[in-house]
Amino acid sequence: MKIKQINRINSVLIFVLLILGSMYIGASFLIPFTFAIFLATLILPVTNFLEQKFKIARITSSFIGTLIIFIGAGLIFYLLIHQIGVLLNDLVDRRNQILLFVQVIQENLATAFDISLDQQKKMAQDNLLSGINFLQSYLTNILSNIIGIILNFLLILIYLFLLLLNRGKFTDFMMMYTADEKKKETAEILEETEKVANYYLWGRIKVMTILAIMYLILFSAYGLEHMVLLVVFGAIITIIPYIGPFFSGFLPVVFMIIFDHSYMEVISFAVIILIVQLIESYVLEPLIIGSEVKQNPLFIIIGVLLGGMVWGMAGLILFVPLFSILKIIFDNTQELKPVGFLMGYESSGEKEGIIEKIQKKFKKNID
Incomplete structure (x- = not known):
């Protein structure tokens, strides 16, 4: 029994390595x-x-x-x-x-x-x-x-x-290779994958737009030079989790120092930048992007690092939504449900947090 389990684990690891190797070799096309x-x-x-x-x-x-x-x-x-x-x-x-x-x-x-x-x-x-x-x-x-x-x-x-x-044609192609008893389940997976990918991308665009507006107001209040460049770059770079928000907030502070602002202005500006980053990460993303694409932070970091190793800068952007799609497939495949559970994010405790309550009210008002 143990030998079978070990062989199964080895087969999965070899399959994963082959997939990553193929993605690395075929990066120019993929x-x-x-x-x-x-x-x-x-x-x-x-x-x-x-x-x-x-x-x-x-x-x-x-x-x-x-x-x-x-x-x-x-x-x-x-x-x-x-x-x-x-x-x-x-x-x-x-x-x-x-x-x-x-x-x-x-x-x-x-x-x-x-x-x-x-x-x-x-x-x-x-x-x-x-x-x-x-x-x-x-x-x-x-x-x-x-x-x-x-x-x-x-x-x-x-x-x-x-x-x-x-x-x-792509949907019909998938159905041709699906058994009759699995066609309904496959159609639901494809529909949910398309929905989550669309929800994630549009949600990300909304978050970036609101962040750009907050940056524009803040930079205008402090008279920061070249704020259009910093606003556009700062909003776009946040599409990369963890790494993007750091550079998004770090560069404006550097510009404040270089272009001869007082120490008090730089310190207060840095504090407000930090507050804006916290609002973006812990308020805007949960409210707008929502729990449908929520992943375990550990797997987000793994996706970012793995994507950077395999596809470079493009991987930093693409691997997080790719992991979200993989999670949907795992959640709807009986043998892979434990992996989907591991990749997901489960709130600790039974009581709802303040963000969850606001999120439900936000969605209810939209609906």
């Missing part, structure tokens, strides 16, 4: 295709609405849905590139202020660590050449990455259009 699948679930209600309400042909509604994604993502990408250009021009104009800031840091280092300015200058000269070489390679990588992102984005749009156009 990453844009997976992005296209999630974007298709995001825009699917719009295309269905166009077809049902205005009797538009599927090919036309699919093109309109793809065009909406193209315009939305294109505007965000253009805004980021434009604001980065504005920031670089501003840094060139402020070179004297930056040099003064560096001088203050050097004086503080000389006082704190007993390193003279001449020693610091010599160290800087010794590392200057290697720094220039690193900067050149870094800029080259950025340029190639931007070109790669544009090409992948165009590929995603092609996949997206074809997925929307042929969406009925």
